[in-house]
Amino acid sequence: SFYNNNMAALCLYRHRWKRIRYLYNFTRNLTGKYDYDLVVIGGGSGGLACSKEAAQLGQKVAVLDYVEPSAKGTKWGLGGTCVNVGCIPKKLMHQAALLGTAVKDAKMYGWQLPETVRHDWTTLAEAVQNHVRSLNWGHRVQLQDKNVKYLNLKGSLVDGHTVRGLSKAGKEVESPPPIKPVEIVLLN
Structure with a gap:
């Protein structure tokens, strides 16, 4: 549908957000069954930019970002x-x-x-490492300042409007339960 096909593009082109924001807000008001307007899976530069832009435009947004540690145990934070x-x-x-x-x-x-x-x-x-940690922290603060919910969970799709979060131990998280957004953006 028009609505589903254009959601990712909306994050990249602000003028499009403004043009159809009324449609999005109208749809949001009709869909009280959703936890978020947008869930972004991936906390890299694209995911952070997309989530902050959507939040700045009044959308309720969550970012799921978790990276599996490497075989050597390397792990990292948001960014x-x-x-x-x-x-x-x-x-x-x-x-x-x-x-x-x-x-x-x-x-x-x-x-x-x-x-x-x-x-x-x-x-x-x-x-x-200290510089990288300071950038990780800065990204978390920016998300908090823009009212974007950061979840250190590995996100996976259940269906078109449901995201399941897995903890570091690989267990499905009970709280929050599966997240139900209006739209989902996947970024690698």
Whole structure:
């Protein structure tokens, strides 16, 4: 239907939200049986942008985001691959490498430095992890400020209007019960 096919596009194009917002609000008022107007499964950059935009436009929104720990036990918080294990950590480590090169080259430009300059990998790794955690926390605060409900659950579809949340232990969560949104957006 028109309504179902355009929901994801609405999150990306604000002007479309404004054009058919009256239809959405009308439908919302008719559908008191739903817990949320929109449930976003995936807390990466796309899911966060979509959920915050929808909330800003007056929709009741929830975000489900949970990442299975890797075989080595790596786990991360809200923000997706880029924030947690991709772009952001890579850029911070790249900046550290550039600083190391600059320190080596500094003597040629008159800088008086000790003969040996050492790098401490543990300190760098800790600094990167602390920065990533601060971004995770910032995303949670932004969701809270926009009245978006964050659920650290692994979301799965039951049907077109029902999302089931699984806990870290892989057990279906009793509270909240299966979530019933008007629309669902899946992001990877």
